Amino acid sequence: MSAVHVAGVSKIFNQGTPKQVDALVDVNLTVEPGEFVSLIGPSGCGKSTLLRLIANLLEPTTGAVTVNGKTAAQSRLDQDYGMAFQQAGLFDWRSVAKNIELPLELKGWDAEKRAARAKEMLELVKLPEFADLMPWQLSGGMQQRIAIARALAAHPPLLLMDEPFGALDEMTREYMQGELLRICAETKTTVVFVTHSIPEAVYLSNRVVVMSPRPGRITEVINVNLGESRSEDTRAADNFFAGITAVREALRGTHADHANAGAIRGVEDR
Amino acid sequence: MNQQLRRAAYRTGMFFVSIALVAVLWELYKVVGPEKGGKLFGVAILPRSNDTAMPHIWEMLSRYAEPEMRSPNSKLIWFVVLKGAFYSFRLALVGFVIGSIIGVALAALMTRFKTMERGLLPYLVISQTVPLIALAPLVVSWGGKLEIFGFTWPRWLSASVLGAFLAFFPIAVGTLRGLKSAPAASLELMDSYAASWKQTLFKLRFPAAIPYMVPAFKLGASGAVIGVVVAEISTGLKGGIGRLIIEYARQATGDPAKVFTAVFGAAGLGLGMAGLVALADVLLMRNRPKETTT
Numbered sequence: 255m256s257a258v259h260v261a262g263v264s265k266i267f268n269q270g271t272p273k274q275v276d277a278l279v280d281v282n283l284t285v286e287p288g289e290f291v292s293l294i295g296p297s298g299c300g301k302s303t304l305l306r307l308i309a310n311l312l313e314p315t316t317g318a319v320t321v322n323g324k325t326a327a328q329s330r331l332d333q334d335y336g337m338a339f340q341q342a343g344l345f346d347w348r349s350v351a352k353n354i355e356l357p358l359e360l361k362g363w364d365a366e367k368r369a370a371r372a373k374e375m376l377e378l379v380k381l382p383e384f385a386d387l388m389p390w391q392l393s394g395g396m397q398q399r400i401a402i403a404r405a406l407a408a409h410p411p412l413l414l415m416d417e418p419f420g421a422l423d424e425m426t427r428e429y430m431q432g433e434l435l436r437i438c439a440e441t442k443t444t445v446v447f448v449t450h451s452i453p454e455a456v457y458l459s460n461r462v463v464v465m466s467p468r469p470g471r472i473t474e475v476i477n478v479n480l481g482e483s484r485s486e487d488t489r490a491a492d493n494f495f496a497g498i499t500a501v502r503e504a505l506r507g508t509h510a511d512h513a514n515a516g517a518i519r520g521v522e523d524r
Numbered sequence: 525m526n527q528q529l530r531r532a533a534y535r536t537g538m539f540f541v542s543i544a545l546v547a548v549l550w551e552l553y554k555v556v557g558p559e560k561g562g563k564l565f566g567v568a569i570l571p572r573s574n575d576t577a578m579p580h581i582w583e584m585l586s587r588y589a590e591p592e593m594r595s596p597n598s599k600l601i602w603f604v605v606l607k608g609a610f611y612s613f614r615l616a617l618v619g620f621v622i623g624s625i626i627g628v629a630l631a632a633l634m635t636r637f638k639t640m641e642r643g644l645l646p647y648l649v650i651s652q653t654v655p656l657i658a659l660a661p662l663v664v665s666w667g668g669k670l671e672i673f674g675f676t677w678p679r680w681l682s683a684s685v686l687g688a689f690l691a692f693f694p695i696a697v698g699t700l701r702g703l704k705s706a707p708a709a710s711l712e713l714m715d716s717y718a719a720s721w722k723q724t725l726f727k728l729r730f731p732a733a734i735p736y737m738v739p740a741f742k743l744g745a746s747g748a749v750i751g752v753v754v755a756e757i758s759t760g761l762k763g764g765i766g767r768l769i770i771e772y773a774r775q776a777t778g779d780p781a782k783v784f785t786a787v788f789g790a791a792g793l794g795l796g797m798a799g800l801v802a803l804a805d806v807l808l809m810r811n812r813p814k815e816t817t818t
Contacts, residue, residue, distance in 0.1 A: 390813035
């Protein structure tokens with residue numbers, strides 16, 4: 255059973271009005287359990303829309319989304335996935351530990367079980383001493399780690415991330431990428447990851463899904479697989495650069511109509 | 525923390541400085557202003573500065589220590605004013621609580637149903653244009669006819685209802701803005717947890733609304749005081765500070781300082797109510813980032 259199965263999905267906003275937008279057209283994607291899949295593409299290619307369809311925050315216009323063998327709606331009700339956004343989005347009025355407990359509270363866990371799980375998650379993201387601090391006392395990178403801990407608090411098999419490191423500086427970002435890989439390996443979580451950054455997608459993913467806009471669609475899926483033991487050295491390895499080149503070429507392909515365009519709008523080439 | 529204390533001390537200091545400044549201006553005008561009032565560009569605009577119209581500040585203050593009336597067993601005026609202010613305070617508090625419940629409930633309803641907001645909000649705005657003076661006798665007569673399950677409408681409740689009438693509006697509008705201030709990403713997060721509307725309301729929307737609700741409740745608190753004082757005056761309810769103001773004002777020719785003792789009492793009452801809300805503010809916001817607590 256695949257972790258995510260997207261079959262013939264289209265999403266059209268404002269259908270039948272002059273403002274109609276074909277956000278996604280006939281998208282097919284299967285993500286296997288334990289896989290790390292990135293969605294990359296220029297602005298407006300529908301990568302965030304696709305993530306929200308998987309999360310059942312949006313309903314597809316046509317086609318079907320299945321998560322863990324269930325409909326997307328059912329898996330949302332069952333909290334089969336956790337979600338993290340570009341902004342950590344921690345609640346200012348809750349301590350760090352209480353923020354992590356939020357999804358468990360909504361599920362009706364009792365206080366003792368919640369506290370134990372929050373402690374476990376804080377250790378997972380290596381911030382155990384910060385439990386009683388308030389979110390605004392933490393740096394941006396720490397806040398994002400707490401957001402990941404919150405997303406994983408209910409031990410969901412799937413993690414959906416929408417540019418979670420987009421607001422972080424480059425150093426923190428690379429550190430967070432390493433941490434995310436470690437956490438996912440420890441928890442055996444499947445990840446669908448939306449990003450603007452080619453190196454980030456290549457470093458993290460088993461497969462990079464390249465998308466293009468107007469209408470939003472998948473143009474290419476690139477197998478990367480840099481191996482299980484990725485480290486800082488991986489960022490200097492040949493197959494890392496080979497992956498980057500492959501993704502970049504695929505993205506160029508999405509802009510065939512303006513072949514001379516050097517930089518691709520909305521995609522970080524760093 | 526230390527900085528917060530210093531800021532609080534600074535604010536308190538400025539409060540007293542500003543009051544002293546008003547007192548100085550008052551006395552200054554008494555020195556330079558025309559005794560019989562004056563015209564500016566043909567319009568009678570300058571108030572009379574004689575002791576009947578503008579008694580000295582120290583006369584107002586010393587009046588507190590004198591008996592209310594000339595009869596031998598009359599109570600001292602500070603006691604009478606304090607008692608009246610406390611009576612009105614209780615009425616205003618009841619009005620404030622009623623107004624808060626109605627205001628918050630309306631805001632929650634308007635957040636829940638878009639059509640409610642579009643249909644209800646204009647009426648709320650219109651309701652505030654009805655003069656309180658016109659409304660007061662109506663509420664009293666309606667209340668007098670009301671009798672539910674042996675509950676008879678006490679006269680003072682009409683004053684509280686009018687206080688609630690002024691209090692609920694800023695509370696409803698401020699809370700509505702606050703409830704809608706929850707960031708879209710946080711709402712999406714709650715959605716991803718399949719949280720119910722009620723869970724989202726109490727775990728996200730209300731906590732996010734607190735910074736908007738506190739100033740709204742401050743306005744509501746002073747609104748409740750104004751409503752109660754005006755209602756006391758226009759319905760002739762005895763015992764409160766509003767009644768004292770109207771009584772003392774009638775004696776202003778013979779005893780000009782007296783009415784000011786009651787006016788200050790009413791001002792102090794308003795400050796007391798606002799102070800209650802400020803206290804709640806400090807308690808609720810103590811763990812929030814400091815930028816939002818200005």
